[in-house]
Amino acid sequence: MxxxxxxxxxxxxxxxxxxxxxxxxxxxxxxxxxxxxxxxxxxxxxxxxxxxxxxxxxxxxxxxxxxxxxxxxxxxxxxxxxxxxxxxxxxxxxxxxxxxxxxxxxxxxxxxxxxGKKEAAIISSTDLNQLIESDATYLYVDVGGGSTEFTLFSSGKIINSKSFKIGTVRLINNKKSENKAIFKKVQKWIEENTKNYKRISLIGSGGNINKIFKMSGRELGKPISYIYLNAQYQFLKKMTYKERISELSLNPDRADVIVPATKIYLSAMKWSGARKIFVPKIGLxxxxxxxxxxxxx
CATH class of the missing domain: 3.30.420.40 (ATPase, nucleotide binding domain)
Structure with missing residues (x-):
């Protein structure tokens, strides 16, 4: 050894x-x-x-x-x-x-x-092949502070990959009109690339989805449902920044970005038709x- x-x-x-x-x-x-x-x-x-x-x-x-x-x-x-x-x-x-x-x-x-292209390629070289079923279709979503990488896998192969300037820190600092425009671009890309596939699941990576998965108490390898993630989003959104720190014990630099991050994952699930998201705790x-x-x- x-x-x-x-x-x-x-x-x-x-x-x-x-x-x-x-x-x-x-x-x-x-x-x-x-x-x-x-x-x-x-x-x-x-x-x-x-x-x-x-x-x-x-x-x-x-x-x-x-x-x-x-x-x-x-x-x-x-x-x-x-x-x-x-x-x-x-x-x-x-x-x-x-x-x-x-x-x-x-x-x-x-x-x-x-x-962004190299970032997506490095992330794709992780142990995803051990996590995905060979005959299934997955949309891999890696949400960062400044960008989000989307990679579509089907039958074990990469179909398409793209990096968008839609990250958690950027969403907090951008104007609402800018955020709306970039979400529309992401929606178009996801819908165009997933329209010919059925029963898509999401694979999420990034510190925020890891935190949500940990909060869910689910066993490693088990997915989170769209319904659960949406409920968590509504719950987090209603809380103040201070409440997320004091009541949920989130780090100060996590307590603000977790809301826009959850919105990105939820949006990707909605536009791809995915009903569940796997969180394997892998990243760049x-x-x-x-x-x-x-x-x-």
């Missing part, structure tokens, strides 16, 4: 995460990917990028501190290889590349600012680990 430790840094629009995973190799067996540690820090880069168009000096310093801390954590874990990827906030900030260069100079951490960082192992990054 051989165990190798890998690290994945996911620099999102709502938070920055470090995943440390063990890759376990045994003779004549498929490698196993086991999460060892997950650290999440609430640096909301999207609040900068989607409002002022630039990453602030304060958040730049916080990012430098986070990368230094992540390096130490990886050192303690004995991580042999890691990769840092940044998504829509860094991608859209006019000083995104400048910030990435500053972080490289100060910390030695090289950040790959990836586009898991995809980075797998891509590193198979030398795709």
């Amino acid at each position: 051989k165990i190798t430790k890998y690290g994945a840094i996911d620099i999102g629009s709502n938070a920055v995460r470090l995943l440390v995973a063990n890759v376990i190799e045994e003779d004549d067996k498929e490698p196993k990917f086991k999460k060892s540690s997950l650290v999440r820090v609430p640096i909301r880069l999207g609040a900068d990028a989607f409002v002022s168009g630039k990453i602030s000096e304060e958040n730049t310093h916080r990012m430098i501190d986070a990368m230094e801390a992540f390096k130490l954590i990886m050192k303690v874990h004995g991580v042999q290889k890691y990769k840092a990827c940044a998504t829509s906030a860094m991608r859209e900030a006019e000083n995104g590349n400048e910030i990435a260069n500053t972080i490289l100079t100060k910390t030695g951490v090289e950040i790959d600012i990836i586009d 960082s898991d995809g980075i680990i797998k891509s590193l192992y198979y030398n795709k990054l």
